Amino acid sequence: MELPHHEDVSPGTGGLAPRAWYAGSDAAVLSLNGSWRFRLSPGAHGLDESFAAAGFDAAAWDEVVVPGHWVLQGHGAPVYTNQMYPFPVDPPRVPTQNPTGDHLRGFDLPGGWPADEDAVLRFDGVESCARVWLNGTPLGDFKGSRLPHEFAVGHLLRPEGNVLAVRVHQWSSGSYLEDQDQWWLPGIFRDVTLLHRPEGAARDFFTHASYDHEAGTGTLRVDSDVPGRVTVPELGVDVATGQSVTVPVEPWSAERPRLYDAELATAGERIPLRVGFRTVALTDGLITVNGRPLLFRGVNRHEFHPEKGRALDRATMRADVQLMKQNNINAVRTSHYPPHPAFLDLCDELGLWVIDECDLETHGFTMLGWRGNPADDDRWTPALLDRAARTVERDKNHPSVIIWSLGNECGTGRGLRAMAAWIRDRDPDRLLHYEGDPSCQDTDMYSRMYADHAEVERIGRGEDEGPEARRRLPFVLCEYGHAMGNGPGGLREYQDLFERYERLQGGFIWEWIDHGLLHPAFGYAYGGDFGEELHDGNFVCDGLCFPDRSPSPGLLDYKQVIQPVRFTYDPVSGTVSVTNLYDFADLAELAFEWTYLADGPAHPVSGPLDVPPELGPGESVELKLPDPPQAAGGAEIRLHVSAMVCEETNWTSLDHVVARADFAVTPRPPVPVATGERPRRSGYDVALGPGRFDARTGELRALADVTLTAAPRLEVWRVPTDNDDGAPWQPDTRYGPLWRKLGLDRMQHRLDGVESDADGLTVRTRVAPAARDLALRTVYRWTSDGTALRLAVAVTPEGDWEVPLPRLGIRLGLPAALGYAHWFGGGPGEAYPDTGSASCVSRWNMDVGRMQTPYVRPQENGARADVRWAELRDGFDGAGVRIVGDPEFWFSARRWSDAELDAAAHRTDLKPGPAVWVHLDHGQRGIGSQSCGPGVLSQHELHAEPAEFTFTFAMAGRGR
Numbered sequence: 040m041e042l043p044h045h046e047d048v049s050p051g052t053g054g055l056a057p058r059a060w061y062a063g064s065d066a067a068v069l070s071l072n073g074s075w076r077f078r079l080s081p082g083a084h085g086l087d088e089s090f091a092a093a094g095f096d097a098a099a100w101d102e103v104v105v106p107g108h109w110v111l112q113g114h115g116a117p118v119y120t121n122q123m124y125p126f127p128v129d130p131p132r133v134p135t136q137n138p139t140g141d142h143l144r145g146f147d148l149p150g151g152w153p154a155d156e157d158a159v160l161r162f163d164g165v166e167s168c169a170r171v172w173l174n175g176t177p178l179g180d181f182k183g184s185r186l187p188h189e190f191a192v193g194h195l196l197r198p199e200g201n202v203l204a205v206r207v208h209q210w211s212s213g214s215y216l217e218d219q220d221q222w223w224l225p226g227i228f229r230d231v232t233l234l235h236r237p238e239g240a241a242r243d244f245f246t247h248a249s250y251d252h253e254a255g256t257g258t259l260r261v262d263s264d265v266p267g268r269v270t271v272p273e274l275g276v277d278v279a280t281g282q283s284v285t286v287p288v289e290p291w292s293a294e295r296p297r298l299y300d301a302e303l304a305t306a307g308e309r310i311p312l313r314v315g316f317r318t319v320a321l322t323d324g325l326i327t328v329n330g331r332p333l334l335f336r337g338v339n340r341h342e343f344h345p346e347k348g349r350a351l352d353r354a355t356m357r358a359d360v361q362l363m364k365q366n367n368i369n370a371v372r373t374s375h376y377p378p379h380p381a382f383l384d385l386c387d388e389l390g391l392w393v394i395d396e397c398d399l400e401t402h403g404f405t406m407l408g409w410r411g412n413p414a415d416d417d418r419w420t421p422a423l424l425d426r427a428a429r430t431v432e433r434d435k436n437h438p439s440v441i442i443w444s445l446g447n448e449c450g451t452g453r454g455l456r457a458m459a460a461w462i463r464d465r466d467p468d469r470l471l472h473y474e475g476d477p478s479c480q481d482t483d484m485y486s487r488m489y490a491d492h493a494e495v496e497r498i499g500r501g502e503d504e505g506p507e508a509r510r511r512l513p514f515v516l517c518e519y520g521h522a523m524g525n526g527p528g529g530l531r532e533y534q535d536l537f538e539r540y541e542r543l544q545g546g547f548i549w550e551w552i553d554h555g556l557l558h559p560a561f562g563y564a565y566g567g568d569f570g571e572e573l574h575d576g577n578f579v580c581d582g583l584c585f586p587d588r589s590p591s592p593g594l595l596d597y598k599q600v601i602q603p604v605r606f607t608y609d610p611v612s613g614t615v616s617v618t619n620l621y622d623f624a625d626l627a628e629l630a631f632e633w634t635y636l637a638d639g640p641a642h643p644v645s646g647p648l649d650v651p652p653e654l655g656p657g658e659s660v661e662l663k664l665p666d667p668p669q670a671a672g673g674a675e676i677r678l679h680v681s682a683m684v685c686e687e688t689n690w691t692s693l694d695h696v697v698a699r700a701d702f703a704v705t706p707r708p709p710v711p712v713a714t715g716e717r718p719r720r721s722g723y724d725v726a727l728g729p730g731r732f733d734a735r736t737g738e739l740r741a742l743a744d745v746t747l748t749a750a751p752r753l754e755v756w757r758v759p760t761d762n763d764d765g766a767p768w769q770p771d772t773r774y775g776p777l778w779r780k781l782g783l784d785r786m787q788h789r790l791d792g793v794e795s796d797a798d799g800l801t802v803r804t805r806v807a808p809a810a811r812d813l814a815l816r817t818v819y820r821w822t823s824d825g826t827a828l829r830l831a832v833a834v835t836p837e838g839d840w841e842v843p844l845p846r847l848g849i850r851l852g853l854p855a856a857l858g859y860a861h862w863f864g865g866g867p868g869e870a871y872p873d874t875g876s877a878s879c880v881s882r883w884n885m886d887v888g889r890m891q892t893p894y895v896r897p898q899e900n901g902a903r904a905d906v907r908w909a910e911l912r913d914g915f916d917g918a919g920v921r922i923v924g925d926p927e928f929w930f931s932a933r934r935w936s937d938a939e940l941d942a943a944a945h946r947t948d949l950k951p952g953p954a955v956w957v958h959l960d961h962g963q964r965g966i967g968s969q970s971c972g973p974g975v976l977s978q979h980e981l982h983a984e985p986a987e988f989t990f991t992f993a994m995a996g997r998g999r
């Protein structure tokens with residue numbers, strides 16, 4: 040049976056060979072972006088092609104914006120699956136129900152367009168298969184959604200009244216090669232452009248610009264199929280194409296992205312070039328650029344916008360790169376397809392190392408034991424090679440691109456081998472990456488995803504097993520730190536390994552941004568919210584940024600963990616040591632500052648830290664600080680040190696903090712113990728200092744004039760994070776489900792006795808879930824000095840606690856009016872035992888509403904670490920309650936209960952209620968990365984063990 044074009048395995052027909060992409064030559068261009076006429080059909084069968092014929096009247100059709108996805112413009116709906124194909128796997132066939140979008144656009148040539156000369160029609164991205172007609176003439180068809188496709192159209196153009204018709208099928212044989220973990224979003228989602236090709240213009244060119252780090256020279260050669268001249272005015276270079284020239288230059292690196300403006304001039308066209316000189320190599324088993332090994336502080340970036348899907352505008356791309364740079368990220372893996380080509384211009388200009396990945400993933404075949412995998416089937420090899428060529432040819436002139444990646448999660452096979460051979464032949468000056476083949480026969484690095492710390496350490500030591508050739512390769516984690524929901528945890532420990540072992544050349548967090556789609560009812564939608572038959576829920580929301588690109592705590596943590604300057608402080612000698620962790624740059628672009636703070640930021644003392652600007656990569660300096668101020672009245676003195684940019688850059692403004700650290704100069708003063716007051720009973724009431732208790736239950740009812748909405752009691756439950764829940768394929772030790780099974784969310788509090796004595800009140804309880812014989816014996820001991828009320832909690836586990844605890848602390852309810860928090864401790868954002876690097880000890884204040892971290896799927900969030908005291912007040916300076924912890928505690932507050940948080944599927948389900956719920960935790964379990972990777976490291980587990988901790992309650996605010 041002959042298959043229609045969209046189902047046969049061929050990459051396409053009628054198009055031009057791939058070539059370099061560039062913007063801004065002096066040849067005429069006409070953007071065909073904008074409003075197009077649009078008609079959606081439910082399938083591809085039986086559709087005629089009359090819409091493409093001259094004179095077709097599409098006035099009754101709808102309109103869509105190109106670039107765009109029709110499913111985000113009111114036609115049909117998006118579908119989210121991770122690895123599952125959302126259609127029966129029967130390659131290369133696709134379902135009859137195959138949404139097909141016909142697009143029509145008329146255009147006139149601008150005045151002065153040389154109509155009788157060559158022109159090219161370029162599509163930068165169409166998902167997943169298109170057939171194209173110009174003025175009724177069929178041009179051909181193509182697959183390869185995130186790759187450019189061009190047609191020669193000069194002979195068909197008219198000065199006026201041109202009609203471009205494009206039929207796009209959502210599903211095609213190409214869909215089998217595009218099973219990336221993301222929304223399926225059909226449409227013409229990147230630019231459509233008409234390019235004049237003047238007589239004597241180059242069809243394609245290849246810039247080779249290497250750097251000899253020993254000689255300090257760059258060698259430039261631009262190969263072009265049409266001869267011309269290459270000029271670099273700043274370097275006095277003027278050579279013929281194909282000819283090499285060597286001159287002293289400054290090299291390009293992601294840290295110092297030095298570009299030279301150049302021009303390629305042929306008889307027909309002048310093309311501006313931006314040349315960056317750099318040499319990529321494998322040197323002694325390490326990835327080096329310009330002779331130095333790299334450490335990737337990277338991130339995986341999908342193209343995503345909450346309203347536009349993968350149709351990204353230039354401003355969003357620039358915002359991405361700037362935000363990455365501002366957060367110390369130095370590398371991007373373009374997971375899992377080449378990005379919009381303009382993104383790479385930004386990487387060249389602002390400085391990021393790029394692993395440019397081919398648009399290829401066949402992950403769904405893993406569910407079939409890889410049976411029928413197109414990556415190992417010769418019939419598909421032309422399509423694979425076409426994708427490799429379209430990637431490499433398009434992006435070959437970017438200095439930022441240092442590594443080509445064959446694709447993602449395609450198993451192994453002959454097609455991949457053929458791609459690797461082709462790429463090596465075409466571009467021997469870059470390295471090759473592919474994670475999916477454990478033999479590593481076609482890659483220059485041993486790449487893994489989600490390997491745990493212990494294994495990464497073994498690899499770092501060279502103690503890994505596996506093929507001998509692999510053991511000689513450098514190691515990268517092409518994905519780690521799964522940033523789904525709250526987390527990822529354990530980044531600091533990975534970074535320590537990367538910095539310790541030379542072979543470990545860093546990694547790329549999965550991933551940059553949550554793919555939550557803006558939705559009228561749900562806020563941000565994820566899988567299942569559009570009624571998909573099969574879907575993978577919120578697994579699509581696993582980024583360091585929220586869908587609106589605001590940073591999640593994970594990004595701030597990562598920024599801190601990978602900061603390019605390390606500070607250590609020795610309070611005995613009063614010295615700070617500063618280490619340059621850049622791979623290339625000195626510290627000349629940074630200004631350093633020290634600040635002493637006494638109990639918060641009220642009266643800082645600060646000054647410049649004289650770090651030698653020439654301090655090179657890996658070098659350290661020790662600097663003596665002025666003596667700290669005297670701590671008045673037992674204040675706690677802290678030292679903050681920071682490194683800021685001292686000149687405005689193209690990625691940030693002045694004073695942006697690149698690196699910082701926070702140290703204790705003096706210890707926390709002891710907390711006074713509030714005792715001495717005698718409980719007074721009257722009827723069912725017991726009064727003790729400011730506290731009023733129910734004599735029968737021992738529960739605290741009020742603190743002075745503040746009536747509690749819920750009495751303090753032990754709490755061990757936290758609403759499971761995505762990492763607590765873990766992914767379905769993870770081992771059985773996924774504690775979210777185990778905690779729920781055990782009943783930690785429905786602990787019963789049995790009262791064993793209320794005893795009043797001369798010094799206070801003792802309440803004995805046993806806290807345990809139904810159907811189990813394990814428990815936490817909990818004794819609450821209340822004392823007072825007349826003004827403050829002190830609670831000492833003693834917890835003794837009973838039975839066999841085979842699971843760690845989510846948290847261990849006290850939960851209470853306060854009136855809704857007390858919705859403004861002040862605290863002295865870690866902030867401003869949340870922190871958990873293995874995520875909190877960005878948390879800095881100081882005085883903070885904010886509305887309780889702002890203490891919530893808005894994870895797309897609601898879950899445990901918002902804990903503040905190392906809190907000495909917290910106050911909940913009626914407005915910023917209103918009256919309220921003050922709580923002092925001994926030792927420091929984890930502080931969270933919300934306007935909804937944990938049960939409400941647990942029941943919520945979207946942020947919009949959370950509505951402020953009549954109470955402020957407060958958690959004062961002695962312990963929190965770490966977060967880990969088990970939503971896709973390893974769980975919590977043992978040092979961050981919270982085991983059920985005997986524990987004692989105290990909180991002292993007093994009244995805060997006006998007039999007290």
Ligand code: GAL
Pocket residue numbers: 121219220375447448488518521549578581971
């Ligand atoms: C990897 C895959 C990514 C993504 C991630 C989990 O296996 O390469 O595309 O699915 O897991 O979010």
